Amino acid sequence: MALCKRRGFVYPGSEIYGGVANTxxxxxxxxxxxxxxKKLWWQEFVKKEESVFGLGGGIILSPxxxxxxxxVENFTDPLVECKKCHHRFRADQLDAKSCPDCGGELxxxxxxxxxxxxxxxxxxxxxSIAYLRPETAQAIFINFKNIVDSFHPKLPFGIAQIxxxxxxxxxxxxxxxxxxxxxxxxxxxxxxxxxxxKHFDYWxxxxxxxxxxxxxxxxxxxxxxxxxxxxxxxSKKTVDIEYDYPFGKKELWGLAYRTDYDLKxxxxxxxxxxxxxxxxxxxxxxxxxxxxxxxxxxxxxxxxDAYWQDEKRVVLKLKPALAPIKxxxxxxxxxxxxxxxxxxxxxxxxxxxxxxxxWDDRGNVGKRYYAQDEIGxxxxxxxxxxxxxxxxxxxRDRDTTRQERVKVANLVSWIKEKLLES
Ligand code: ATP
Numbered sequence: 001m002a003l004c005k006r007r008g009f010v011y012p013g014s015e016i017y018g019g020v021a022n023t024x025x026x027x028x029x030x031x032x033x034x035x036x037x038k039k040l041w042w043q044e045f046v047k048k049e050e051s052v053f054g055l056g057g058g059i060i061l062s063p064x065x066x067x068x069x070x071x072v073e074n075f076t077d078p079l080v081e082c083k084k085c086h087h088r089f090r091a092d093q094l095d096a097k098s099c100p101d102c103g104g105e106l107x108x109x110x111x112x113x114x115x116x117x118x119x120x121x122x123x124x125x126x127x128s129i130a131y132l133r134p135e136t137a138q139a140i141f142i143n144f145k146n147i148v149d150s151f152h153p154k155l156p157f158g159i160a161q162i163x164x165x166x167x168x169x170x171x172x173x174x175x176x177x178x179x180x181x182x183x184x185x186x187x188x189x190x191x192x193x194x195x196x197x198k199h200f201d202y203w204x205x206x207x208x209x210x211x212x213x214x215x216x217x218x219x220x221x222x223x224x225x226x227x228x229x230x231x232x233x234x235s236k237k238t239v240d241i242e243y244d245y246p247f248g249k250k251e252l253w254g255l256a257y258r259t260d261y262d263l264k265x266x267x268x269x270x271x272x273x274x275x276x277x278x279x280x281x282x283x284x285x286x287x288x289x290x291x292x293x294x295x296x297x298x299x300x301x302x303x304x305d306a307y308w309q310d311e312k313r314v315v316l317k318l319k320p321a322l323a324p325i326k327x328x329x330x331x332x333x334x335x336x337x338x339x340x341x342x343x344x345x346x347x348x349x350x351x352x353x354x355x356x357x358x359w360d361d362r363g364n365v366g367k368r369y370y371a372q373d374e375i376g377x378x379x380x381x382x383x384x385x386x387x388x389x390x391x392x393x394x395x396r397d398r399d400t401t402r403q404e405r406v407k408v409a410n411l412v413s414w415i416k417e418k419l420l421e422s
Contacts, residue, residue, distance in 0.1 A: 001175055007375050022173040022180045032324030037298050038162050041185045052158035053147050057139020065138050066131050068269035074233045079112035090171050114167045132166035140188045141262040144274050158189040174247050176296040183295035190286035199289045200257055207241050215319040216305050220244040234261040243301040252301055253293040260285035316376030320422040325358045325377040330368050332384040334361035343383040353412045373398055
């Protein structure tokens, strides 16, 4: 957490005003890491798939959506309050019978809805209530017919969305693990009912692959199937992908078989027929498999897994594809104009080639290496006196610390190749 703050990944939310629990602001490097996670997800779950369509549904939907989906009634957690210090806890996450903060007596439990409420328009009355979406999925279900009418996809096909979701969480967050505001990467994959197990297995496998691609060590990733009593109201089978965080094994991502619950309910409640007609003129509600991934939980797992330390250095051994900065460029010495000029040219060229590039000319090269190691930059390029003679530079590898000399003319393709290999 200290590294994340110091180096510009994650800042506590509204810190100068004393902070707001479970909220965070993202600095330039955190933002880049999140962007790279989302890019990798989009590439794997949308672009590489045969028939997955993107959607940008709204954060504010008609409140009728959340009534129909069951969230107004069921998206609740059991809440208890300490009668002495008035701190609130989720009853299902408490082992103790008394308040963990002051030992006081706890109240009876009551259900607490996790959706944030707001009002549309100028009046704050019940008929103008709206909710901030607690998941991106519902916008997908209510646009199902739009996608079918525009693109006429054959089953199976998917609709995917990345976007903010909001939950009024009352338990302590464990850094960015549990937030009031977070981003989800969700896919609703529409299938014929008979095939649900096959597709469930396919997406489970895909999630395992995505964990590996994100650099998570397989020993720290596990799967846990939900008991019937634990499953959400819409699900017939749910498997959590769990990660072994420093604070315990916890849900990283979820995979749910949502059946035809959502399309059916929205058809009934809206009066608009959301069924599907196949090539043989059979009319039915497709069933749905949903992999749902949180960007911040992924980022936290990625950071925990990548953090490495020995007596000399702290290194974020991030997968190069996720690293916020791909390459740093240094002139050996800041007060040698020839070296600075040449290094600037290389820096510009790599930036123009669309890489995230850092520049550093402070202190000695050793210190600059350590500074880049700490933020996970895979490669550092140094322009030295030999560069001026033979147009080669040294490239130093973050993990092995080994250096090699590469022709300046080959730099762009060298980096491209290394990115593809990793
Ligand atoms: P939990 O049991 O930990 O509250 P959940 O089962 O309610 O999580 P889902 O409804 O399955 O979570 O949401 C899908 C994904 O969205 C989760 O696997 C997680 O990656 C992410 N997510 C859910 N809630 C939060 C949150 N408050 N902060 C950050 N990410 C979240």
